[in-house]
Amino acid sequence: MTEYTFTAKGHHNVTSKHRTTFEVTQDLDIGLAADCIIGVASKASLNDMPPQMKDAIRNEAAQIQIILETKNATDKIIGYGHPALTLDHPTDIVCRKSDYTCSRTLMIHADKAAMDLNPDLIKDLKSGKTLKVTIII
Incomplete structure (x- = not known):
């Protein structure tokens, strides 16, 4: 089991309405149209993850857990890795319900998107x- 933890911040424009993804970004500001972004000013990107963790994520059988925690709430999301994941985006980390992969994708077939997350977490x-944010492989 490999674990990686970092922090990000909430933002007044977090709407958490996206049906298929959620995202954490190093960008400092977002608009209301960014309905998948739940965290800004992230202290990490996919580029920062340790090489051994990236190797584990690229295994199609890898189950990935993400634990999201704020002062008043917690949520857990489960998804899967894939050999096509490059895990090298310099600012964004995206978790997807679909099987779409790109440089921003951390996991596919996630069991939750932004709209499914704990309402108390989103309120925070x-x-x-x-x-x-804790990523566990």
Whole structure:
């Protein structure tokens, strides 16, 4: 089991309405149209993940858990890795319900998207609270 933890921040424009993805980004600001972004000012991107973790994620059988935590709430998302994942985007980390892969994709076939996340977690993020993200392979 490999684990990687980092923090991001909530933002007043977090809407969490996207049906198929959620995203954490190093960008500092987002607009209302960015309905998949749940965290900004991330301290990590896919580029920052350790090489051994990337290797594990590229295994099609790899189950990936993401634990999202704020002051008042927690949520857990489960998805899967794939050999086509490059895991090299410099600013974004995207989790997808679909099987679409690109440089921004951390996992596919996720069991939750932005709209499925704990409402108390989203409330904290809308108020700008810190988001702790733990990725477990």
